Amino acid sequence: MDTSTPMLRDLDSEVVVRLRQHLRASTTEMADAVRVVAPEAFTDPTLAARERDEVFGRVPFIVAHGSELPNAHNFVTVDLPRNRALVVRQADGSVRAFLNVCRHRGAMLQSEASGSCRVISCPYHGWSYNPDGSLRQVTYDASFGEVERAHLGLIELPAEERHGFIWLVDSPGVPIDVAGHLGSSMDDLLRQHGLDEFVCYRSGSFYEPANWKIMQDAFLDGYHIKYAHAKSAGGYIHTNVSTYEDHGRHALFGSPRKSIDQWIDADPDDGTTLRDHISVAHFLFPNCTLLRQPDHFQVLSFFPDPQEPGKSRMEMRLVVPRLEASGLDEAAWTRRWDKNWDILMAVLRDEDFPLLRDQQVALSSEDAGPLVLGRNEIANQHFHRELERQHRIAST
Numbered sequence: 001m002d003t004s005t006p007m008l009r010d011l012d013s014e015v016v017v018r019l020r021q022h023l024r025a026s027t028t029e030m031a032d033a034v035r036v037v038a039p040e041a042f043t044d045p046t047l048a049a050r051e052r053d054e055v056f057g058r059v060p061f062i063v064a065h066g067s068e069l070p071n072a073h074n075f076v077t078v079d080l081p082r083n084r085a086l087v088v089r090q091a092d093g094s095v096r097a098f099l100n101v102c103r104h105r106g107a108m109l110q111s112e113a114s115g116s117c118r119v120i121s122c123p124y125h126g127w128s129y130n131p132d133g134s135l136r137q138v139t140y141d142a143s144f145g146e147v148e149r150a151h152l153g154l155i156e157l158p159a160e161e162r163h164g165f166i167w168l169v170d171s172p173g174v175p176i177d178v179a180g181h182l183g184s185s186m187d188d189l190l191r192q193h194g195l196d197e198f199v200c201y202r203s204g205s206f207y208e209p210a211n212w213k214i215m216q217d218a219f220l221d222g223y224h225i226k227y228a229h230a231k232s233a234g235g236y237i238h239t240n241v242s243t244y245e246d247h248g249r250h251a252l253f254g255s256p257r258k259s260i261d262q263w264i265d266a267d268p269d270d271g272t273t274l275r276d277h278i279s280v281a282h283f284l285f286p287n288c289t290l291l292r293q294p295d296h297f298q299v300l301s302f303f304p305d306p307q308e309p310g311k312s313r314m315e316m317r318l319v320v321p322r323l324e325a326s327g328l329d330e331a332a333w334t335r336r337w338d339k340n341w342d343i344l345m346a347v348l349r350d351e352d353f354p355l356l357r358d359q360q361v362a363l364s365s366e367d368a369g370p371l372v373l374g375r376n377e378i379a380n381q382h383f384h385r386e387l388e389r390q391h392r393i394a395s396t
């Protein structure tokens with residue numbers, strides 16, 4: 001029997017109470033002091049190389065939702081900071097990840113973003129691999145010559161499925177322990193959300209000319225809403241009001257929608273909850289904002305470019321209740337999430353991305369000088385502090 005089952009937290013009520021206090025007092029949760037950030041954090045190639053190795057090569061991060069590979073032999077390919085990877089659902093239901101690189105001469109094995117294959121065949125000279133990564137066939141092996149087949153399986157990356165997501169460490173041979181990485185409090189919270197019961201409705205990859213931390217910072221930031229999103233989110237989300245909860249490497253921050261304003265002093269008398277009037281963002285170190293909206297999750301992940309500090313890739317996922325659990329018919333379910341995706345995309349494409357691209361250009365100026373994160377930018381401070389800590393851990 002599992003005796004470690006935690007008490008369920010009423011997260012929504014706790015966040016609502018604190019947000020109401022802040023709205024009444026015009027306050028927000030704050031760090032102890034401002035924090036200085038050097039502009040080189042976003043432009044320096046040496047630091048970028050250290051991040052790829054010391055952060056992404058050491059700690060687990062989300063690369064997919066399990067529902068993107070529902071069946072045995074389904075695969076997805078992902079461009080990681082250090083390696084090109086191929087994630088494959090095994091016959092026993094587990095998930096393994098390999099370098100998407102043929103052991104013969106390095107051809108890319110799968111160029112599709114996703115698919116299904118019982119045999120992984122190389123398009124160059126026809127070598128093939130089993131879904132477990134072992135070498136299956138060397139073509140024309142009589143004339144190819146003696147090779148140690150057991151040593152020519154695909155190079156494996158550490159992979160684990162937990163809380164509905166697939167997590168990788170971008171370095172072979174590194175132990176993976178997602179629960180240990182999350183810590184018990186964040187692990188409990190994610191379990192409470194039951195994310196493995198949800199499905200990834202849609203995902204998209206966006207290659208942007210901006211450092212991954214510039215991108216990640218923008219999605220830990222409740223301070224820019226009414227300025228950068230004056231005509232969209234600024235209309236319905238409060239600016240500069242958030243709760244913050246430290247979960248070690250990770251953090252939780254809540255934000256109020258303006259629709260909560262009518263309930264600042266009293267609960268609705270019909271007994272309905274106020275959870276529909278807040279959103280709760282989980283920062284999952286090192287590179288993910290998991291945003292819990294009242295009825296679904298948005299998962300935003302940020303990956304450094306393998307070479308250039310000024311480029312990154314963002315992945316966005318809409319993780320929603322399964323059709324059968326939604327109470328909607330298929331057409332309504334599809335309409336609802338398509339609309340949601342389109343609204344989100346419009347804000348990113350038209351408002352966040354242009355601003356962040358220009359930010360990268362601007363702070364690449366030789367004399368950009370030190371930058372400063374305010375006490376109110378507590379989630380951003382958390383992110384930069386934990387990155388620094390990870391570099392310290394990795395270099396000891």
Ligand code: FES
Nearest residue numbers: 102104105122125
């Ligand atoms: S590179 Fe794959 S078979 Fe030659």
Ligand SMILES: [Fe+2]
Nearest residue numbers: 218224228352
């Ligand atoms: Fe934004």
